[in-house]
Amino acid sequence: MQRLTVSAAVMSNFILGIDVGTTSVKTVLFASDSRTVAASHTLPTAADRSDDGRLKAKEQDTGRIIDALNRCVLQLPADKLQHVSRIGLSGQMHGVIFWKAGSGCDWSSRDFFTPRDTSQLITWQDGRCSSDFLSSLPKPESHLSVATGFGCATIFWYMKHRPEFLDDFTVAGTIQDYVVSMLCGLDRCVMTPQNAASWGFFNTSTSHWNENILKAASFPLHLLPQCVPSGGLAGKTRSAWHGIPAGTPVGAALGDFQCSVYSCMSAPTDAVLNISTSAQLTFAMPADFRPQDFPQPDSPISYFPYFDSSYLAVAASLNGGNILATFVDMLTAWMRELGVELSNSGLYEKLIHCALNQETSDLMVSPTLLGERHSPLCLGQVTNISTSNLSLGHVIRGLCRGVLTNITSMMPAETLQQAGVRRIVGSGSALNRNEVLKQEVEKAFPLQVVYGQNADSAVGVAMVLCDRL
Template identity: 35%
Template structure:
């Protein structure tokens, strides 16, 4: 810092650009603990309405606005002490942009309008379903250990190449939403992506850490749009001359990370030891753990993802691997249930808010005995799964006694956990010497008895991540702090 002050005597800013919410964390650079007395999150309300069935897109400007609202809430008094910035967010998605002349010289402020410095598309999110099973079968076969699915950036770009090639010709760069924000903050010369996020697009070799350009070129893929791959934690520094929300006002050099995956940053924020597994129940749901055995047979419903080489010392974007069962179904299933109830109620000309419905289902589910076996069996795969796009949800075991709000709500919750156990059988965790599961996500606090159900299904003790703020944004800040 200015005047020769030790750079580590400050705070690290972590940013998570999530599917529905932007979150920000401020951690002490020395203690690695949350440095503020409150958490910061802002709903984006970014979903684009009235799209064709199966399409999922978001307004980029609304995500940028949500981030600026949060930073303004934190204020320059705190942000003037920022010595580094870590960025992560929702993986798999893709957006396109083309810089205007003003991009290079703009002084970023909370009032900067993105449309003044670049042209950009909507974000095609990981929830997008436009790449049907038939379409995916027309794509070139990736390497044996690579996965393709609808909502993956490379598949979405292939779809645009076939159905709307003029869009690809118009724009000059592509990346995830967090790649775009990281490039904007650092004024990098081109789009840059981490191996975590490149891997989430498909057609990326995590071993050589490079795109499968030969396969892609042979199949008329727009390889010129592929972002450069950065194998280090730090992408660059905050734009010189920009006192963005009070940061950099003393013209110090503030490192900014290459954008990381929210899976990896959530994991590094949560685990205490390598024998922990992490079960996250948020918009979607996942259970993941560090791969300790090269001979471990990976279930077909699971992915292997790059992870930081170390959770202490200086992490890099290569080294160890995470095994993850990445379900598309999680809290979004309950959200669908709530919206369905609202629709039914509305057809009777009654008026209830979504918040009221949420409070009712939470109260009803928690008031019942979770040890009973009378709940209906619900397979909650409303959004299918990447390993089987033909999956549908189903309900079995309805009776006169269990067609009640609490029973059905519990059936959805239990079904999400059971679905994860189908994707990642419990014996895989035992074979990998996993000795406990760390639970993250607000739903475990809203439905505390669900924690015991995780133990029942997976046969392992569980612990709820109780420390406030240890989320993906915290993990982004932590990963950067370990690199300074």
């Protein structure tokens, strides 16, 4: 009996899920029969290049990203990699990388590829497209506005400021699209609506680029990827890859946000609240919902394409755990000026303890230090200050409540209830480690709140392939 069990375990099929994030790469081996994670590994990419302060450029070294990806896959058990039946990728949306068809990588070094004839990755954080520049672009036929860091906006910028740069390349895509293309040996980039919508100038209702609008603006249409359905295949591996056989099916790359939601939204009546560096609150729209074909830049709610032509309603705040981190950094700097040294992690735990002893506070903190996409000039404020609410307990309690007040101002609890939401799934590194934030979540929403189902894009993309292919 034991011998049969071991044999069955060895012969299990695994799905390799990969998330190419902004700061790290994560890989998971997902057992398709038990729907459990058999192994996982995460590595930092350390790929940021020194930015040009004048241009506000944000780029990453493509070679370092792919090197981190190769090393991350190699950390997974070799015997299980031999039984990978499918490969799925998700990653950071909006950004763009350029390469040459047919020569975008080199497979000559054993069983992994290295980039060749590629640009650096211009990330979603890129700020070179000013408000004036964006206002000069044609109006998209899309429900989503175009912002700096979006792939099409970046291409427009190069058209105006460095047109010779584009002459060196024939293909463009997100970093996860590039990996899929290299694994499958594709001559052009294939892209799902999840990533295409994040580039701008893409109509999610028709699943087509705004080609007429772009053509009239002399946009290089040959750089636009071919659109394929979210959850479908892009091709098969052209070569063996770290023990994974050649000919293994590879899914078309998906958005990291959608995959993170897929990993923890177990029912259509769930909403997912993720508080990590930033904060997002989202729920699934009805199957027949279709957004309008023009942007609503002042709306705090956006609609992201999901699966099977459905959409997620998303309140995406720029202000989440980063605000608490900024406060800790500020206190640490103040104490250093006073000759006191204390680690950030140690200080954070002490602050949370202070706030747990302060169950309520009338201190009003609006923590929008970074503004919001729908209201970029709305910065932070502290009001209702008195001599009785100046303790650290009051301040941290007010700060945590402010993070929740901000996200609920974007998507009120009434909106969730009217949409039929019955439960909120709380996730994210900032929320998981902060009991005060959890308390404020439960005060902010008159709904059941559950924890422990952490959003994970690498797991989510594996689950998508397990369910759909």
